[in-house]
Amino acid sequence: MAHALFLIRPQPFLALLGRRKMSLHAGAREVFAAALEAVQPDVALRQHLERRGNSLVCSGRTFPLSNNVHVVGFGKAVLGMATEAERILGDHLVRGVISVPRGIQQALRQHGKHHLLLKESSRIQVMEGAQHNLPDADSQKAAECIARLASALTERDLLLVLISGGGSALLPAPIPPITLQEKLDITRKVAGGGATIQELNTVRRALSVLKGGGLAQCAHPAQVLALILSDVIGDPLDLIASGPTVEGPVCREEVLVVLERYSLLNSAPASVKHVLGRLPLRQEVGTNKAGHVLNTIIGSNSIALQHAGRRALQLGFRPIVLSTGVCGDVRSVSRLYGLLARFACSRGDTPSELGSEVLKLGPQVGVESGDLRRVMHSLEQARSQGRGAACVLAGGEPTVELTGKGRGGRNQELAMRVGLELRGLQPLLDSPVFLSGGTDGQDGPTEAAGAVTDAKLYExxxxxxxxxxxxxxxNDSFTFFTHLSGGRNLLVPGLTCTNVMDVHILLIPQCAK
Incomplete structure (x- = not known):
């Protein structure tokens, strides 16, 4: 995975913020805010979609404009994307339909996010549904409207598709005679059996009109331009909202293998068996219609970390991007960050011992050994030079083993555990600071997105x-941070209007010689 290089020499952080107790905490929050700003739906779309006269330009491709653009969208962030798209397209927009979570328009008004709301005169119809991120009759109605719009297009038309996290639940269109409830039941059973996301997606594609490239097929022969905010590790196009614009032919054989593996074939409804019976038994070589589709990632964890790194550089830190695919149990992830902090601030023979421990953790946390070695090399350089604070940046979605019934989330629990890992660590100038925050603004069933912590947490x-x-x-991390110092460690950005997974920030203010 390629990572951005930051070649500008950082200015001393303490010269910028002063030696205040909360200065590093404030710096971590600023870096997180920069990550959020980069993946705001309107900002991200504006940076990737440009109108030049009667042409629309995206990712080096040019699309002619002649009052021929239709817009569809589905996901938690597409309202802001649609608003910006309509501003750019102007009169060339014919009409549109977007499927968004129930209550999102009211929430945006309450939080003063009026710039992300469509005007009353908008040509784009907003349909709300999928309460609690579960497909329902309203989201199915929206999906049917989107399918009708796409199916009516001609070769002179351009379909602009806006996709973000939560899009799968907002675009349920089971293949008749399968009912929505039948499709929900069988996909839940597959997921409950421990299926991988790839296996689950295989079943979804086989039973859906629009998923797995179905929307793009409906729109053929029109040109299709999909702009995507990714909330999935690695940004796999076929998994984000189940890939409605990504060609993914599915055959009966591979679906049957999944259902048999989880003992669901015999109990499957007659409607499901009927639909599967119409699929080709094995993969067939047919006409590839994917040439009329351009899929473009406009917002992702990687983009968020790049902009976070730029802000860190402005604040005097040397930014080092570790990975955008951090996963695994928070215990292992917290141990990794604790070891990296100790590695950066250690002396003598200790670094090599710590380095070996770091490399052993790699497979458990989804980080390749090459990335770990690269980060440790950068930290070692900073330590040997005795100057230049470091900012290790990463993202992903770790997991938490639930053993209790408290209030919390993976980001707050990770912050607690990193605080324990940092216990007793004191570099030359100040304690390292760690921040973990969900870019969607909500960590578990709490009002916080995450928390900021340091080596003084235990004391x-x-x-x-x-x-x-x-x-x-x-699992009561939110209650802990609420009681600790009046909740000042909590990260509460409010309604963020986006989601590109979590962001982890480890600030190391001064490495010892």
């Missing part, structure tokens, strides 16, 4: 008589 909790082990055992 601060002890002074306030907060038993960290008890809170962790009960």
């Amino acid at each position: 601060d909790a002890k002074k306030q008589k907060l038993d960290m082990s008890s809170f962790l055992k009960n």
Whole structure:
């Protein structure tokens, strides 16, 4: 995976923010805010879609404009994308339909995000549904409207498709005679059986009109331009919202293998068996219609980290991007960040020992050994030079093993555990600071997106008589941070209007010689 290189020499961080106790915490929050700003739906779309006279330009491709553009969209962030798209297209926009979560328009008004709302005179119809991110009758109605719009297009038309996280639930269109409930039941059983996302997607594509390239097929022979905000590790186009604009032919054989693997074939409804019976038994070589489709990622975890790195550089840190695919249990992930911080601030023979431990953790947290070596080399350079604060940036979606019934989320629990890993670590000038935040603004069933922590966390909790082990055992990280110092460690950005997974920020203010 390629990572951005930052060649500008950073200015000393403490010269910029001053030696205040919360300066590093404030710096981490600023870096996170820069990551969020880069993947705002309107900002991301504006940076990738440009109108030049009577042409629309995206990713080096030019599309002629002649009052021929139709817009469809589905996902939690597409309202802001649609608003910006209509502004760019002007009179060339004929009409559009977007499927968004129930209550999103009211939430945007309440949070003062009026710039992300369509005007009353808009040519784009907004349909709300999929309450609690579950497909329902309203989202199915929206999907049917989108399918009708796409099916009516001709070769002179351009279909602009806006896609973001949550799009799969907002575009349910089971192949008749399968009912929505029947499709939900069988996909839940597949997921509940422990299927991989690829296996689940195989079943979804086989039972859906629009998923797995179905929307692009409906729009043929019109040109299709899909602009995508990715919320999936690695940005696989076929998995984001189940790939409605990505050709993904499915055959009966591969679906039957999945259903048999999870003992669901015999119990499948007659409607499902009927639809599967119409599929080709094996992959067939047919006419490839994918040439009329351009899929473009306009917002992702990688883009968020690039902009976070630029802000870190402005604040005097040397930005180092670790990975956008951090996963695995938060215990292993927290251990990784603790080891990296100790590696950056250690002396003598200790770094090599710590480095070996870091490399052993790689497979558990989804990070390749080459990326770990690259990051440690950069940290070692900073340590040997004795100057230049470091900012390690990463993203992904770690997991939490639920052992209790408290309130919290993976970001807040990760921050707690990293705080414990940093315990006792004190470089030359200040304690390292760690931030973990969900870019969607909500970490689990809480009002926070995550938390900021440092090496003083354990001692601060002890002074306030907060038993960290008890809170962790009960998965009660939000309650812990709420009680700790009046909740000042919590990260509460409010309604972010986007989602490109989580962002992790490790600030190391001064490496020892």
